[in-house]
C-alpha cells in the first residue's frame with residue numbers, strides 16, 4: 001500500500017490525527033477574532049486596514065463581525081466582513097508583476113520569409129520594436145532606408161564596428177550586416193519587446209551573447225523545394241548567389257536544435273506563421289520564470 005503525503009490523498013481529519021504531523025489548530029474563520037469575552041464594539045480599525053474596500057462604497061456601513069450568508073448579503077458587505085475576519089484588507093494590487101520585455105530573435109535560412117513574417121507582425125502587433133539592422137548590401141527595389149535596413153557603405157560599417165556600436169555583426173555573402181546596440185537598450189527601457197532578424201550565423205552569435213535571456217525562433221519552409229522556389233520567385237539572386245544560398249540553407253536547417261521554437265512558414269500560409277509567432281510571444285509573457293534580457 002502506498003502512502004502519500006501530498007495533494008488530496010490525505011483528508012483534513014487524517015492530517016490532524018496522523019502520527020507524522022503535529023495537529024494544526026484550524027482557526028474558526030466564521031468568528032476568528034472575537035472571543036466571547038471581548039465586545040465587538042471595542043475593536044477599532046486603523047488604516048491601511050480596509051483601505052481598498054472602504055473606497056468602494058459606503059464607509060459608514062457598520063462593520064460586520066461575522067461573515068453574512070452570501071445569498072443574503074451584498075458583495076460589499078461580504079468583502080468587508082471577509083477583510084474583518086482575515087484581519088487584513090484585500091489588496092487590489094496586481095497578484096503578479098508585469099512581464100519583462102522580451103528579446104525575440106527571428107532567424108532561418110535565406111528566402112524562408114523572415115522579412116515577410118516580420119513585416120506582417122509589424123502590422124498586427126503593438127508593443128514590439130523591430131530593430132533596424134545596419135547593412136552594407138545595396139538596397140533592393142521597394143526597400144526603405146531606416147525602415148527595412150540602415151543602408152551604409154562598407155567604410156561606415158567598419159567605423160561602427162570600431163566604435164563598438166554593434167551587438168553582433170557578420171559578413172554575409174560578401175556584405176556586412178549588424179545590430180546596433182543603442183536601439184535595443186532604448187526600447188527595452190521603454191518596455192517594448194524587441195524583435196531581431198538575423199541569419200543563422202547571427203543567431204548562433206546572439207545565443208552566445210544573450211544565452212537564454214532571449215527567445216530564439218527558427219523560421220523554416222515546409223520543404224527544401226518550396227524554399228528554393230521562393231528564392232527563385234523573389235528574383236533578387238544571381239545564379240551563383242542562388243546556388244550558395246541553397247547549399248547554405250541545407251547546412252543551416254541542421255541548426256534548428258539550438259533554437260527555442262520552430263515555426264513553419266508554409267507556402268501561402270504566412271498568416272498562420274505570424275499567428276504562431278504571436279502565440280510564442282504570448283506564452284513567453286505568461287511564463288513563471290521570466291527571461292531577463294540585458295544588452
Ligand SMILES: Nc1ncnc2c1ncn2[C@@H]1O[C@H](COP(=O)(O)OP(=O)(O)OP(=O)(O)O)[C@@H](O)[C@H]1O
Nearest residue numbers: 110111112113114115116230234266267268269270
Ligand atoms: N508563406 C509564404 N508564402 C509564399 N511566399 C512567401 C511566404 N513567405 C515569404 N514569401 C515570399 O518569399 C520570398 C522570400 O521571403 P523573404 O524575403 O521575406 O525571406 P528572407 O528570409 O527575409 O530572405 P533573406 O534572408 O534572403 O533576406 C519573398 O518574395 C516573400 O514574399
